Amino acid sequence: MADDDQLQRAEAIRRAVLGDAYVDGMAADSDPVAADFQAYITATAWGVWAREGPLSNRDRSLLVLAMTAALGRMEEFRLHARSAPRAGVTAREIDELLFQIAAYCGAPAGVAARRVVRELRTTPEEG
Template sequence: MSERMKQGMATRRRVLGNAHVDRAEAAKDGFDAPFQEMITEAAWGHVWSRGTITDRERSMLTIALLAGLGNDAELALHVRATANTGASREDVLEALMHVAIYAGVPRANHAIGIAKRTFEEMGAA
């Protein structure tokens, strides 16, 4: 395992939590293993591990981008990750307010619904 891969895995675990990463790792097989390795090294090892901005800031950026692009499953995953990144519910709402202006009210409205449900699930857990 390369140093970049090790760093990516450590960052991925810090942000998403061990339970999520363990499930994802257990579910990968010969078909998607190369993809999992690529995102661990590229997204988590190169981008999330840069240290130029905080995990909180990166979390807010990621949530806004995912919402603006309509990536619902990934959006819920990253809303759950706010428990580890330090981004508050207010931070998430601020990010989604930006989505409304720059990517469209329907995208933001849908994302706010996803965030509300995800935060409710997190509170119930």
């Protein structure tokens, strides 16, 4: 796949998973470095999602959730937990993932992730 094709595919996947409103909001930042930074994030992080291979968007979403929880990056965990259904992840799968996070990353990571999931389920979606 050519670089431009992969970047376009990465952008499309990012929009499909996170939603146009989120991606457009990030692109609206007036900071002169913001556009370059967003292009970099799209090319690197979302470029991985655009790779050909055996992992589905669902698989990739579950992996991102596990990794962001393991790293204690709850803001990113929240973003991806909210977006996980668009990648094909069910609520039941997220519930089971919380047990995996607690077992392999420790109780504090599991508890923090569970708090985020509970909050997302009891708070209406923004936008």
